[in-house]
Amino acid sequence: MxxxxxxxxxxxxxxxxxxxxxxxxxxxxxxxVQSSQSVVVTVGGADVANASNGVVLPDGSSAPKEVTVPxxxxxxxxxxxxxxxxxxQILVNRV
Numbered sequence: 001m002x003x004x005x006x007x008x009x010x011x012x013x014x015x016x017x018x019x020x021x022x023x024x025x026x027x028x029x030x031x032x033v034q035s036s037q038s039v040v041v042t043v044g045g046a047d048v049a050n051a052s053n054g055v056v057l058p059d060g061s062s063a064p065k066e067v068t069v070p071x072x073x074x075x076x077x078x079x080x081x082x083x084x085x086x087x088x089q090i091l092v093n094r095v
Contacts (some may be wrong), residue, residue: 002038004095008088010081017079020071022065022094028070029094031077033057037086043067046049048078072094 008017023029035041038061044054057065069077079088 001069003090004090006090007077008079008090009085010079010088011085012050012081012083014035014046014078015019016078017043017075017088017090018071020073020075023041023070023072025072027094029092030068031071032066032068032091033077033079034064034066034091035060035086037061037081037088039086040053040065040082041065041086041088043069043077043079046076047079047081050082054078054080077094 020029035057041057042054048054055067
């Protein structure tokens with residue numbers, strides 16, 4: 001299986017950063033979201049909100065912050081920015 005990387009622009013509304021297109025109960029896709037922006041980014045499900053309902057990646061301007069999430073076929077991972085339109089990087093396996 002291949003690995004896919006991409007840059008995803010966020011906003012102050014939840015943005016779908018990846019929809020799992022592969023993966024089963026034994027081998028989910030792993031999605032790593034990394035932020036090196038000077039704004040707080042929150043990663044989670046469809047109900048993700050600014051600094052709630054997910055994993056909060058604090059200001060990453062001095063050192064990038066990241067989280068890796070296993071996704072099963074059809075799962076969607078969302079992210080939201082506290083302000084502005086920062087870009088996060090994603091890396092996905094089993095594409």
